[in-house]
Amino acid sequence: MLGEGILKGMAETAKNFFGSYVSAERLTTVEYPEQRIPTAENARVFPFLVYDAENRDGGGPEWEAGLRCVSCQICEKECPPKCIYIEKSKDKKLDYLGKGQFYPTRFEIDISVCMSCQICVEVCPFDAIKMNNEFELSTTDRFGGLLLDREQLAKPNEYYHKIHPTEAAEVDARLAEEKAKFDAKAKAASAAKAAADEAAAKAAAAIKSAEGGS
């Protein structure tokens, strides 16, 4: 009969209405500022720059000295909305491998332009830029407040471990492997060099003795 469905529906909403006062599991609302649900591990908002805590080379504050970024500017070029601005240094600093590398004298991300696409993270060959999961970034200054500079972007590797543990462990393992490989190579190179030096010395001595003999 006409109207049966309406009555059924009205009963359902009435059940919801009274049920929401009785059973707490009906209410799925998380009352945000007081209650929070932890973000998913792979949650991403805006990028940040990773620095290693051990001060490697040069003076300055820890965050500046330990930045992994070598200002290759790939991320700047790849960024679809062009929200990254980098100025390359004139001099070089030693990186974790002990190689001399440039470093950024300016590294700015305009998060009002950033679209959280993660392309900068994917193109970075140095694992220097990663995605942050901090989302409470509201500010009263919409120009300066949303333009993050190097210091605001730099976060220690421990922070990276805290927000994305699995990913950070992978990155650390990869970096350690690379370092081991580099060290082995360097050792081999130095050994070869030493051997070459020795051979050269021997040859020189042989020549000398030959000269002396004549």
Place this chain on the structure above:
Amino acid sequence: MIETMDQSFVLLQHWVVGFLPLALRPFAVVVLGVVGIVAVFPGLFALSVLLERKGLGRMQNRLGPNRVGPYGILQPIADGIKSLTKEDIVPLSADAAVHFLAPLVLVVAAFLGFAVLPMGRNMVLVDMDASLLFYFAIGASTELSIFMAGWSSRNKYSLLGAMRGVAQMISYEVPLLMSSVAVVMISGSLSLVKIVEAQNHYTWGLPHWYIFTPWGFAGFLLYAIASTAETNRCPFDLPEGESELVAGYFTEYSGFKFALFFLGEYLAMFSISGIGATLFLGGWSAPFEFLTWVPSWIWFFSKLMLSIVVFIWVRGTLPRLRQDQLMNFAWKFVLPLTMLNLFVAGLWRFLGEGWMRWVVCSAILMVAYVAMGRIGMRREHFGPRRYRYAE
């Protein structure tokens, strides 16, 4: 004491008027009544907006507003301050004068409807002989304001909303009037005060409200349907269907003018529920004889708020209709039933006292309802569209 409680507002009015010179008194009586109405109904508006937001939230298993004040009870005040401080934007190409007038016309028309509403024993601003007629005449002018708003905004969504609104309100005005004509036929008066008095007596402690008769019950349901459509409430809220028309005829309104539209809509709801309560639910009379000591205005306002709660409940339950469903429902179901109801009311009058008229009238209405539901509301199956091309 009971008498004083019941008549407290009337006595207050007389007391205040007593201080004035004789020449000013008739004028002062009216002004005081108007002040009362203008103070009470916006207050009820705030209350019912809060009720609606909380109630709808709970029906959808949400919490509803709970930030402003304890349990969010100060939310209407915050909303009011917000709408007052917002920028009032008038589109450049809008017809500024009409655009400005439309919300005013709506609110004034909505307030005028309260003039004839008996809100308690002796509590009516103007006791007209044809107050029901006056009410419907004033109620029809809200269509004007809706069309003014839609037309002057110079916006396609506004105009579409206004056209829908006017079409819907004119279609449903017919069953709205027809269903209340049955009451006029039985009570023999167009005066709302007399209609309430006709219902205000009891047998075995139960009242003689018109809803407790077959024609009255049917009439009340039809009146409720038509009044839901008349006030553009869900499920008949096509004129302001936000998923299709942004906000319908008040798309281009902002700030306080938007709030006025909102107020006008709720005032229309209050007055139409008040008329409904007066016609079918015995107005200010008590539901049981032993409760007649409770002041009459309490009964009136509790009936009013009860119908607002039902409005909210329906809004929380039913989805919006399509335009053709809306029109089909009005012309193919509601209107024929109201006309039949007029006939049944006449039959009720002339079958005389006794059980006969109960059986006959109920049977006719039930059969008609089922048959109309089967035939009139039959679902039409649209097959795949076939295209014909010119040979």
